[in-house]
Amino acid sequence: MNPLDPSPQHRSPLDRRLEGFPEVELRAMVLAGELARHGIPGFEFYLPIGMLPTAVERAASLLGIMRPGRTVTGRSARWVHVGGPAPREVEVSRRSGRMLRVDAPVRCRFRRLERSEVTTLAGLVLTTPMRTMRDLLREGFEEDARLLAAALEPAG
Numbered sequence: 300m301n302p303l304d305p306s307p308q309h310r311s312p313l314d315r316r317l318e319g320f321p322e323v324e325l326r327a328m329v330l331a332g333e334l335a336r337h338g339i340p341g342f343e344f345y346l347p348i349g350m351l352p353t354a355v356e357r358a359a360s361l362l363g364i365m366r367p368g369r370t371v372t373g374r375s376a377r378w379v380h381v382g383g384p385a386p387r388e389v390e391v392s393r394r395s396g397r398m399l400r401v402d403a404p405v406r407c408r409f410r411r412l413e414r415s416e417v418t419t420l421a422g423l424v425l426t427t428p429m430r431t432m433r434d435l436l437r438e439g440f441e442e443d444a445r446l447l448a449a450a451l452e453p454a455g
Contacts, residue, residue, distance in 0.1 A: 317345055339375065339385050340404050354379060358423035361389060364405060368394040370417055371425040372410070373434050377443050379420065380428050381450035392426075 317325065317334075325345050328334040334345045337352045338360045346352060352360075357379045361371055371379065373390035392410035416430035426434065428451055435444040 337385070339378070339389050340387060342389065351382065354382070355421045357382065358421040358425070361423055362421070364389055364391060365423060369424065370410075370412055371423060372408075372431065373426075373438065374440060374443050376425040376431040377435060377447045379423065379425055380431065381447055383446045383450075 320328075325334060325336075329336055329345070332348060335348050335350075336343050336345055338344050338357070342360045342363065344352070344356065344360045346356070361375070361379065364371070370392045371389065372392045374386035375388075375390045377383070378385050388404035388406050391405055391407050392412060393407055394409075394411060412426065412430070416427055417424060418427045419425075425431075428447060432444050432447050435441075435447065
């Protein structure tokens with residue numbers, strides 16, 4: 300079993316239908332226009348053409364990085380909450396300052412978060428939309444903050 304795969308209870312029915320296919324066949328289906336590849340590099344997943352991933356599917360794709368004390372933050376949290384363009388790496392905040400070794404593109408930082416600034420979606424621990432927006436603005440990612448704010452605005 301791939302350690303980056305989400306646990307079975309967090310997989311969508313579509314993921315379960317596609318799990319029997321080897322990676323080479325999934326890539327062939329992408330080339331044939333049957334599937335689209337979604338997600339952050341190293342944590343990709345496939346869906347039929349025309350289907351957009353849900354927040355639960357986006358969250359489930361990152362479950363392999365989860366360990367106690369880790370929280371998905373920044374542009375990665377924005378992507379999980381509202382979709383849009385996937386970032387090039389997973390941003391993770393940790394309570395521990397120890398070095399983290401992973402093979403996938405992951406950016407780690409030491410950060411303490413209050414309980415009120417963290418939420419859970421499909422087993423993934425990530426910052427709340429408000430904390431995510433503050434982090435994005437502080438780090439100079441105004442476009443990501445705008446996408447998050449627009450998606451969270453009530454339809455009027």
